[in-house]
Amino acid sequence: MGYINPFDKRFLIVAMAIGILLPLIFFLSGYMDNRETPLAEGLFAGAFTFLITITITFVNTRIAIVLSKKYPWKDGWTKRLVIELLITSISAAIIISIVVALLYKYSAFHNQYSFNFTIFQNALIAIIINLILMTIMEGRELFQMYRNSILEAEILKRQNIESQYTALSNQVNPHFLFNNLNVLSFLISSDPEKAQEFINRFSLIYRYVLDVKDKSLVSLKEEVDFLQAYLFLQKTRYEDKLDFKIEIPQDKLEYFLPPLSLQILIENAIKHNEISVLNPMHIEIKVDGNSLLVKNPLNPRKDKEPSTGFGLKHLVARYGHFTEKKPVFGPRGEYFEAKIPLLQE
Numbered sequence: 001m002g003y004i005n006p007f008d009k010r011f012l013i014v015a016m017a018i019g020i021l022l023p024l025i026f027f028l029s030g031y032m033d034n035r036e037t038p039l040a041e042g043l044f045a046g047a048f049t050f051l052i053t054i055t056i057t058f059v060n061t062r063i064a065i066v067l068s069k070k071y072p073w074k075d076g077w078t079k080r081l082v083i084e085l086l087i088t089s090i091s092a093a094i095i096i097s098i099v100v101a102l103l104y105k106y107s108a109f110h111n112q113y114s115f116n117f118t119i120f121q122n123a124l125i126a127i128i129i130n131l132i133l134m135t136i137m138e139g140r141e142l143f144q145m146y147r148n149s150i151l152e153a154e155i156l157k158r159q160n161i162e163s164q165y166t167a168l169s170n171q172v173n174p175h176f177l178f179n180n181l182n183v184l185s186f187l188i189s190s191d192p193e194k195a196q197e198f199i200n201r202f203s204l205i206y207r208y209v210l211d212v213k214d215k216s217l218v219s220l221k222e223e224v225d226f227l228q229a230y231l232f233l234q235k236t237r238y239e240d241k242l243d244f245k246i247e248i249p250q251d252k253l254e255y256f257l258p259p260l261s262l263q264i265l266i267e268n269a270i271k272h273n274e275i276s277v278l279n280p281m282h283i284e285i286k287v288d289g290n291s292l293l294v295k296n297p298l299n300p301r302k303d304k305e306p307s308t309g310f311g312l313k314h315l316v317a318r319y320g321h322f323t324e325k326k327p328v329f330g331p332r333g334e335y336f337e338a339k340i341p342l343l344q345e
Contacts, residue, residue: 092130093123201229212259221253247286255342
């Protein structure tokens with residue numbers, strides 16, 4: 001969403017309308033009181049006000065654009081509004097004062113019709129016109145921001161629901177359940193204690209997915225705790241053929257990221273790569289600057305299903321609501337790397 005364009009046709013039409021209507025109202029009110037009011041005086045006043053209004057609009061929209069970059073609305077609307085109205089009002093007063101001074105010095109037209117213009121009066125008129133124009137312009141900008149914020153909130157909500165649905169469906173799909181129930185069946189007879197732990201981690205996964213259904217961001221600590229449960233299931237299934245290494249400094253655990261981000265990346269690595277005795281999978285999860293790096297060797301499965309990229313695309317879209325930094329995915333040498341930003345708020 002960009003700031004209002006100074007050449008926006010609709011805004012210039014409003015400015016021109018104000019420049020025409022104001023002197024027309026003043027002229028007609030004077031004409032009703034005194035029918036000897038010269039028509040030429042009214043026409044000159046109208047042309048004068050029209051040109052001044054367009055000039056003020058042209059200058060002050062540019063001032064507003066500069067201020068919008070230095071003092072964005074999101075950083076504090078009160079400070080921005082006060083500074084903008086003050087500077088643009090001073091600008092409008094200076095512009096009209098210069099023009100009136102030049103007219104009095106180089107034109108005899110006002111003497112002929114005894115114009116009662118003073119610098120103070122015209123400056124006051126210019127400030128009033130400026131306040132009207134700035135109110136319209138900023139009102140439109142705020143309305144656009146409000147409308148876009150509602151739209152973005154709805155899009156984010158939908159994407160969160162879709163991502164959570166995808167994550168949940170991945171956990172309840174027949175393959176996932178079949179594989180893990182087989183593992184559980186084996187553990188019940190061979191290692192009851194580990195079977196109980198397996199059940200606890202299994203339930204924790206579903207509980208977490210339900211807990212974050214209304215959250216846009218979660219702490220990295222929450223994600224890592226959830227991931228430990230998910231990795232326990234995968235490690236139990238693949239045994240020594242699958243290994244994980246997590247290196248995250250304590251101070252980074254308070255950073256934030258969209259929920260289920262890590263699960264999507266790990267699921268992506270397991271889904272698309274061969275995991276066997278000959279090709280074991282070693283996944284590294286570590287911090288790289290203010291980003292989280294997930295790295296795994298590239299051993300594409302021969303029988304893999306065509307990838308839709310749904311999970312990664314939605315992860316990028318969800319990040320777009322919080323930061324201009326985008327997640328980066330792709331092969332790098334013999335490895336596939338996924339780097340996602342860590343957010344401070």
